[in-house]
Amino acid sequence: MKFIQLVGKYGYLIYKTFAKPDSWRMFFRQYIREMEKQGIGSLAITIIISIFIGSAITMQMVLNTDSPLLPKYVTGLTTRETILLEFSSTILCLILAGKVGSNIASEIGTMRITEQIDAMDIMGVNSANYLILPRITAFVTVVPFLVMFSMFFGILGGYLVASMTGIIAVDDYVYGIQYTFKPFYIVYSLVKSVIFAYIISSVSAFYGYYVKGGALEVGKASTDAVVKSSILVLLFNVILTDLLLM
Amino acid sequence: MIEVQNISKSFNGVEVLHNISAVFESGKTNLIIGQSGSGKTVLMKSIIALHRVDSGQILYDGRNVPDMRRKELKKLRREIGMLFQGSALFDSLTVGENVMYPLEMFSGKEKDEIIERAKFCLERVELTRAFDLYPSEISGGMQKRAAIARAIALNPKYLFCDEPNSGLDPKTSLVIDQLISEITREFNITTIVNTHDMNSVMEIGENIVFIYKGNKAWQGSKEQIYDADCQELNDFVFASDLFKKVKAVCK
Ligand SMILES: Nc1ncnc2c1ncn2[C@@H]1O[C@H](COP(=O)(O)OP(=O)(O)OP(=O)(O)O)[C@@H](O)[C@H]1O
Ligand SMILES: [Mg+2]
Numbered sequence: 360m361k362f363i364q365l366v367g368k369y370g371y372l373i374y375k376t377f378a379k380p381d382s383w384r385m386f387f388r389q390y391i392r393e394m395e396k397q398g399i400g401s402l403a404i405t406i407i408i409s410i411f412i413g414s415a416i417t418m419q420m421v422l423n424t425d426s427p428l429l430p431k432y433v434t435g436l437t438t439r440e441t442i443l444l445e446f447s448s449t450i451l452c453l454i455l456a457g458k459v460g461s462n463i464a465s466e467i468g469t470m471r472i473t474e475q476i477d478a479m480d481i482m483g484v485n486s487a488n489y490l491i492l493p494r495i496t497a498f499v500t501v502v503p504f505l506v507m508f509s510m511f512f513g514i515l516g517g518y519l520v521a522s523m524t525g526i527i528a529v530d531d532y533v534y535g536i537q538y539t540f541k542p543f544y545i546v547y548s549l550v551k552s553v554i555f556a557y558i559i560s561s562v563s564a565f566y567g568y569y570v571k572g573g574a575l576e577v578g579k580a581s582t583d584a585v586v587k588s589s590i591l592v593l594l595f596n597v598i599l600t601d602l603l604l605m
Numbered sequence: 606m607i608e609v610q611n612i613s614k615s616f617n618g619v620e621v622l623h624n625i626s627a628v629f630e631s632g633k634t635n636l637i638i639g640q641s642g643s644g645k646t647v648l649m650k651s652i653i654a655l656h657r658v659d660s661g662q663i664l665y666d667g668r669n670v671p672d673m674r675r676k677e678l679k680k681l682r683r684e685i686g687m688l689f690q691g692s693a694l695f696d697s698l699t700v701g702e703n704v705m706y707p708l709e710m711f712s713g714k715e716k717d718e719i720i721e722r723a724k725f726c727l728e729r730v731e732l733t734r735a736f737d738l739y740p741s742e743i744s745g746g747m748q749k750r751a752a753i754a755r756a757i758a759l760n761p762k763y764l765f766c767d768e769p770n771s772g773l774d775p776k777t778s779l780v781i782d783q784l785i786s787e788i789t790r791e792f793n794i795t796t797i798v799n800t801h802d803m804n805s806v807m808e809i810g811e812n813i814v815f816i817y818k819g820n821k822a823w824q825g826s827k828e829q830i831y832d833a834d835c836q837e838l839n840d841f842v843f844a845s846d847l848f849k850k851v852k853a854v855c856k
Contacts, residue, residue, distance in 0.1 A: 382710050474693040481653060482707050482759075483682035 369565050375487040376495070376561075389493035397459050397494075398501030402508065408454060409447070409509040413516025416441050421526050434527050435517070435535015440544070442513040448548040449596045451509045452502070452555035456588045460563035463494055464584035467567030468577035476568070491564040495557060502556035503549045510545070547603050554599065555592045562588040606631050607652065607763065607795055612661030614651050621647045623819045625661075631762075631795040634786045634809045638800055639816035640841060645799040646690075648816065649767055652797070653685060654678060665763065683711055686756030686794075688766040688785075692748040694740040700751045701727070701736035707759045726754040730784060746777040750784070757788060764789065764796040770805060778802065782809045803842060806830070815841070 380386035420434045420441075467490055470476050479486040514536055521532040563584035570580045607629040614622040621644050629635040637645050650656045652663055654670050663670040665681060673681065694703050704723040708714065714722070727733050730750040735743050743751065749769060756764060766785060770778035786809040789796040800806065806813065807827055815823040815838050823835040830842060 385709055470695075473696075474689045474691055475695055477655060478687065478689060478693040478695075480655065481682055481685060481687045481765075482710065483679045484707075484710055 368569070369562075372487055372491070372565055372568060373561060375485060376491045376564075378485055378488045380488055380492065381484055385489070386493060389489070390497050393493050393497035394501050396462075397498050398504065401455060401458060401501075401505060404454070404458065405451065405505045405509050406512050408451070409442075409512035410516040410519070412446055412450070413438070413442060413513035414520045415516075416446070416513075417517035417520045417532070418524075418526065431528070431531040432535035432538050435532040436538050437535075438517045438532075439514060439536045439540075443510055443544045443548055447506050447509040447513055448551045448555065449592065451506060452552060452559065452592055453589055455502070455505070455556075456559045456563075456592060457585050459498060460559045460584045460588050461581040463560060463563040464567035464581040465577055467491070467564055468570035468580045471568060471570045472573055472577060487568065491561070491568065494564060495560040498560040499553055499556045502552050506548060506552045507545075510548070550603065551596065551599050554595060558591050558595060559588045562591060606666055607797070608662075608664040609652065610662040610664070612648075612651060612658045612663065614647060614656060614658050621819050622651065622658075625816075625819075625821045627814045627821060627824060628812075629795055629797050629814075630812055632790060632793045633796070633811040634789050635795070635797045635812045635814070636800060636806060636810045637797060637814050637816060638806055638810075638841070641801060643816045644819045645801075645816055646767060649765055649797065649799055653682075653687065653765060683707075683759060684762045686759070686761035686764045688749070688752050688756050688764070688769055690767045690771060692740070692745075692752040694748055694752055694755070696740050699737050699739055700732065700743065703740070703751060704755045704758050707755065711759060722758065723754075726758050727751070729757070729788070730754045746773050746781070749773065749781050753781075753784060753788070757792070760792065761794060764794045766796070766798045768799050768801070770800070770802055775804065778805065779808065785809065817841075 417434065417438045420437045424433045424437065467476075470490070476486045476490070479489060517532060517536070518529070521527050521529045563581075566580040566584040566587070567577075570576050609625060609627045609629075612622060612625050613620065625648065637648060639645050647656060651658045652670075654663075654673075658671060661671075665684075668677075668681065670678070670681070694700070695706065698706065701720075701723055704726050705719050708719045708722055712719065712722075724733065724736070727736060730753050732747060732750050732754060735747060735751065740748055740751070764785070769781050769785060773781065782805045785796060785798065788794065798805070798809070810827040810830075813823075813825060813827060813830065814821060815835070817837040823833055823838045825833060830838070833839065833842075
């Protein structure tokens with residue numbers, strides 16, 4: 360019962376959010392601001408994490424595929440598949456859920472408890488539309504780019520391991536990452552990431568928008584936002600994989 | 606003019622407002638007074654339709670709020686300015702941008718004109734210097750004044766102030782009160798102010814509605830307040846020793 364209520368409330372908020380903005384000029388200003396904050400602001404963490412995870416995956420693959428029966432390119436191949444299929448979309452989005460999701464929930468939640476949202480409603484502004492639409496659209500716009508960066512730097516991480524430690528020959532790695540390359544995997548990853556981006560931003564905005572009380576509740580809302588959107592991302596990861604790949 | 610007729614409002618079965626009727630006149634500073642928890646904020650939020658009332662009518666110059674559809678309500682709200690208890694300035698925008706916000710949203714004017722108008726409103730509350738500062742960089746009294754400037758940016762016909770001088774020193778309170786009352790007269794606005802501060806009541810109260818436990822217990826002017834035939838109001842007014850003395854002197 361409570362769950363149905365929750366879904367209904369979310370649906371109503373989304374209905375209010377996806378309306379024509381009261382002022383396009385203000386919308387675009389917010390949209391650019393959010394893209395800058397969420398996109399440029401997450402670039403460094405994306406690059407760092409991708410390089411490290413890429414290196415770690417490569418090392419583990421070297422250990423796990425160390426058999427005379429397997430050809431040498433397997434390490435590069437499996438590293439590439441892991442990064443393209445799973446890490447750069449799902450895991451990266453989980454990390455971004457922690458960063459961007461909590462930020463969206465706490466920003467909107469603080470505006471709620473300090474009556475800033477009431478102030479907008481009184482002016483006749485559609486507050487959901489003004490606050491949430493630019494955040495969702497901006498995040499959906501920047502995430503595919505972050506994912507592509509992550510793919511590149513993840514695979515680069517493996518390359519760095521190969522060239523610096525020598526546990527695998529650089530040529531074998533480079534051959535491996537090109538072996539039977541399926542461009543559709545990139546499309547699959549980007550499609551997933553767009554849907555994850557929508558889930559993270561809209562669910563976090565939902566938890567922020569309906570905060571009641573004080574600072575304590577804002578903290579709780581931002582935790583809720585991260586936990587719930589992460590669970591939904593994982594759930595949809597399974598569903599989308601079944602739909603797109605199976 | 607805003608007319609409230611027989612409105613009631615309850616939350617989860619608990620009645621907070623009971624059958625309230627009152628008239629708030631234009632060009633006057635109308636006050637809603639009462640003890641903490643008596644229902645002032647709920648009454649004000651009901652009038653501006655942040656709460657939906659259970660029954661009764663709320664007429665803005667004849668237009669009944671409970672009958673309105675969303676579009677009409679939105680249109681009405683552009684004629685309303687509101688000053689919140691905690692100022693509610695947008696803290697991601699500068700003071701100037703805050704005042705320009707409703708103009709950019711709805712006025713459809715050119716940027717130059719909008720800046721011009723924002724400067725005029727800030728000048729009216731003597732805050733021109735703060736144009737490029739953020740709300741966190743100015744004092745509480747200045748925030749209140751900035752919020753007033755934002756509330757009058759679109760030339761409202763109706764102005765609502767929820768406890769405009771809570772948390773301010775007596776002198777700054779006086780400045781804010783006088784500003785509200787001057788603006789009301791200057792632009793012929795229907796102003797409704799929530800307060801429990803007897804100083805403001807005696808300073809600016811032209812039409813006073815006294816709420817006691819969700820009921821309207823008394824309505825009148827500040828001249829009538831000392832001789833009111835209402836025990837609850839007397840208890841409220843003379844709770845402060847000062848006013849007992851004032852009464853003694855007047856007699
Ligand atoms: N959203 C709400 N849900 C349930 N009860 C509420 C709600 N808002 C107010 N109340 C109740 O209504 C009563 C009146 O509250 P209100 O905020 O109007 O008081 P007030 O007169 O403005 O007091 P103060 O001077 O302290 O601001 C209180 O008992 C409060 O608990
Ligand atoms: Mg109140």
